[in-house]
Amino acid sequence: MKTILFDFISKYITLTEEEKNALLNLDLFHSVKKGTILLSEGQKSKESYFPLKGCIRTYYILDGEEKTTAFYTEMEALTPPCVISKTPSDYYVSCVEDCILLVSNSDMEAEVNRKFPKFDTMCRILSEELLAKQRIDFDAFKTSSPEQRYLNLLQNRPDLIQRVPQHQLASYLGIKPQSLSRLRARIVEKDKG
Amino acid sequence: MKTILFDFISKYITLTEEEKNALLNLDLFHSVKKGTILLSEGQKSKESYFPLKGCIRTYYILDGEEKTTAFYTEMEALTPPCVISKTPSDYYVSCVEDCILLVSNSDMEAEVNRKFPKFDTMCRILSEELLAKQRIDFDAFKTSSPEQRYLNLLQNRPDLIQRVPQHQLASYLGIKPQSLSRLRARIVEKDKG
DNA sequence: CTGACTCCTTCACTTAAGTTAAGAAAAGAA
DNA sequence: TTCTTTTCTTAACTTAAGTGAAGGAGTCAG
Numbered sequence A, B: 001m002k003t004i005l006f007d008f009i010s011k012y013i014t015l016t017e018e019e020k021n022a023l024l025n026l027d028l029f030h031s032v033k034k035g036t037i038l039l040s041e042g043q044k045s046k047e048s049y050f051p052l053k054g055c056i057r058t059y060y061i062l063d064g065e066e067k068t069t070a071f072y073t074e075m076e077a078l079t080p081p082c083v084i085s086k087t088p089s090d091y092y093v094s095c096v097e098d099c100i101l102l103v104s105n106s107d108m109e110a111e112v113n114r115k116f117p118k119f120d121t122m123c124r125i126l127s128e129e130l131l132a133k134q135r136i137d138f139d140a141f142k143t144s145s146p147e148q149r150y151l152n153l154l155q156n157r158p159d160l161i162q163r164v165p166q167h168q169l170a171s172y173l174g175i176k177p178q179s180l181s182r183l184r185a186r187i188v189e190k191d192k193g
Numbered sequence C: 001c002t003g004a005c006t007c008c009t010t011c012a013c014t015t016a017a018g019t020t021a022a023g024a025a026a027a028g029a030a
Numbered sequence D: 001t002t003c004t005t006t007t008c009t010t011a012a013c014t015t016a017a018g019t020g021a022a023g024g025a026g027t028c029a030g
Helices: A002-010 A017-024 A081-085 A106-115 A117-142 A146-156 A158-163 A166-172 A177-192 B002-010 B017-024 B081-085 B106-115 B118-142 B146-156 B158-163 B166-172 B177-192
Strands: A029-032 A037-039 A047-053 A056-062 A065-072 A092-095 A099-105 B029-032 B037-039 B047-053 B056-062 B065-072 B092-095 B099-105
Touching: A002 A017, A017 A106, A037 A047, A047 A106, A056 A166, A065 A166, A065 B118, A081 B118, A099 A106, A106 A117, A117 A146, A117 B065, A117 B081, A117 B118, A146 A158, A146 A177, A166 A177, B002 B017, B017 B106, B037 B047, B047 B106, B056 B166, B065 B166, B099 B106, B106 B118, B118 B146, B146 B158, B146 B177, B166 B177
Parallel strands: none
Antiparallel strands: A029 A099, A037 A092, A047 A099, A056 A065, A056 A092, B029 B099, B037 B092, B047 B099, B056 B065, B056 B092
């Protein structure tokens, strides 16, 4: 587990043994069962999540309906907006599968950043990369139809389609479960014809 | 112009006179005419843009059609994904209006960050804020219909609807210009009834 | 095993967006 | 100004997503 983390960090900055030990003393690793709710609407939180194994999702409940907006799998960091804005959360975060998560606290991060300015640089680069990546995803979503979005997902994150229930995938694609069913049937029909 | 910039920065970090002067020596401010293309598809660029006045937009050309994905107005920073990924750009950036832009270069930023580590911190915070903000926008887009998106825009960025041509707004909302026209007519009709 | 529940699919029907085309209005260029 | 081009709107028709309802498959608890 440690190795996975340090390998990841080494892509951005080089750590001394002292720095590695400082990190390990922070009690970052947590095992969490499928279905566990990590964050609820209305709650204030300072926690960020980083799945080393497993998958977590973010969802809103609007008019009594779950609207899934994102999935975070291995090595994809989630810092909920409420942690940044310091306001109660608008959404829920829960585990799609049994997970091993790295859970960090923003106070703790501030402390580490103060002690080791190197981390500031890493966090900046990480945020910039995520921002660019998310921008591209958003653009792709805007410029394509539900069917194209599904085909893109099939290309880019085929694992998700296996790991995640259809109705959660559907709202992730911006449509209803019935429409996703129909759309899949349509694609199969096209492949035949 | 300087004042606007320093007021903005002062929300994040406190600058010494030396640091302010270092910034001002960088030739950051540029006046740009409406319609100017700042970045083209296929081009490699290291430039970020920050409108002090005016509005710029990002758009793709897909199947010969312009797809507008974002507008950046006063005090909204744009670092194109190609600057982060160091690959040729997938999209265009152009001026919707005559603009006064702060244009920075990623090499220059790296230099400043090296000299004044404070800037690393500011950039980190800025990126984190933008990431959270963009996430919320993306979620709102996914969970709402074109009509709701238009009404949200009317609420949150009413200026855009005045400043920007309808056909650019339409693709920003993820629909065709004809659909936007119809949708607007529908809303007016509802207000009457 | 049975009954309750969730999830997925299918169907018929409704609603809204895409498409094609045409004309009016506005903006730019000569 | 006048001519040209772009932009916006409207309309008729097509296509696909939303809605409501129903049934089958799988899971879980008792």
